[in-house]
Amino acid sequence: MAGEEAFTGAVAGGTTIGAMKLLGTYGPKWAATLAKIELAGTLAKPAAGAAAIWLLAQPGDDQAITAAFNDWRTINTKLTYLRIQEWGKTIQAVQAAWPEGEDRKAFDRFMGIVFQEVQQLESAAARMADAVQDAQSEIHKIVNNAGLIVDSLLGIIIASEIVQLIGKQMMATGVPPVVAQGATLVAAAKATQESSGLLLMGATVNAIAGATVAVILSMGNLTALMGADNQFPLPQANLDSDGTDGKTDFDDIVRKSATRSPGEGWSYT
Amino acid sequence: MVDVNTEALKAATQNLLRAFRPIAEQISTMAENTQLSPYQWGAIGAATVARNYAPSRDYQAKQAADFVKCVDGINAGLLSVVRHYREAELATAIRAQDTLKTTDLQNKLALDVADLEKATKGKALGPTD
Numbered sequence: 602m603a604g605e606e607a608f609t610g611a612v613a614g615g616t617t618i619g620a621m622k623l624l625g626t627y628g629p630k631w632a633a634t635l636a637k638i639e640l641a642g643t644l645a646k647p648a649a650g651a652a653a654i655w656l657l658a659q660p661g662d663d664q665a666i667t668a669a670f671n672d673w674r675t676i677n678t679k680l681t682y683l684r685i686q687e688w689g690k691t692i693q694a695v696q697a698a699w700p701e702g703e704d705r706k707a708f709d710r711f712m713g714i715v716f717q718e719v720q721q722l723e724s725a726a727a728r729m730a731d732a733v734q735d736a737q738s739e740i741h742k743i744v745n746n747a748g749l750i751v752d753s754l755l756g757i758i759i760a761s762e763i764v765q766l767i768g769k770q771m772m773a774t775g776v777p778p779v780v781a782q783g784a785t786l787v788a789a790a791k792a793t794q795e796s797s798g799l800l801l802m803g804a805t806v807n808a809i810a811g812a813t814v815a816v817i818l819s820m821g822n823l824t825a826l827m828g829a830d831n832q833f834p835l836p837q838a839n840l841d842s843d844g845t846d847g848k849t850d851f852d853d854i855v856r857k858s859a860t861r862s863p864g865e866g867w868s869y870t
Numbered sequence: 871m872v873d874v875n876t877e878a879l880k881a882a883t884q885n886l887l888r889a890f891r892p893i894a895e896q897i898s899t900m901a902e903n904t905q906l907s908p909y910q911w912g913a914i915g916a917a918t919v920a921r922n923y924a925p926s927r928d929y930q931a932k933q934a935a936d937f938v939k940c941v942d943g944i945n946a947g948l949l950s951v952v953r954h955y956r957e958a959e960l961a962t963a964i965r966a967q968d969t970l971k972t973t974d975l976q977n978k979l980a981l982d983v984a985d986l987e988k989a990t991k992g993k994a995l996g997p998t999d
Contacts, residue, residue: 698878
């Protein structure tokens, strides 16, 4: 039977994910096998349907998805390192050189806000990584499930074809008991084709629907990561202001407090 | 007068930039590279995944880019504080007629001004509010 090497290859790998990888490798041969057996009856349609799902669920660039996952994970790790290893000592060095006054307090408050933003970005990156990984594995599940269905259907089609062939040869012998047995085999093989096809088609639909819902769920809550409370302050570039324009920043307070808080030592001008 | 250790504050500022800027830059570049087209998810993943992933990705990538600006803003803000206290120190030295110290502080202030200019030039700075 033409294209049987694809089927044999798939079965040799076991009806597992390993088999699917073989099917993936032998994609065109597998398709050719499906084309050859298009006359195999009711099974051909579910097999073609499952094959279509298998094809549709194939990620166009799985490596790019993995790379994106790795990037989000690395962003998370780098921010964790910054927050835990670098932040404290770096800020302490600034504070040690700069005794506490109104300006220093403004700086501390500002760095507190930035610290929160760093933490939020850090956890957002972790959730992006998780969501990408979950969605990817759900897509893999769809591909694998659909592939296993095709695999099973091909097996049933080929086996029933063979059994029917044997049954027909038995019927051709003309020996009455053998003819009767042959007829039974042919009928049973045909029935198997039809019932198994329906069962497996149902299984395909369930597997695909379930996995698709899972993909939606794994991505659905990402939108919650976008919010006005999760933002590094927008650039204002107001370093040239003296704090009198309502845009106070920590370096302005030095100048303002020179007149406002002379008791703190800002008496020089 | 508040006893600000101007030299130490400047060193701490430079150290802050060295410690924070490369990390901010790296994560910003990485976040920028996380773009995935619907095609990359495959036909079944495309609609569901792309709709949620793309806007979230854009948002976080902007956050990472803003963090770089924010670090630049912190750096410039601190340098501006350094310059301010240096000016105060210089005024004190001039009043005390300490010529040696005045010259030294004038040189340092010139450096501070140049550093601040470099820190702000062509950069979209984050706020220091």
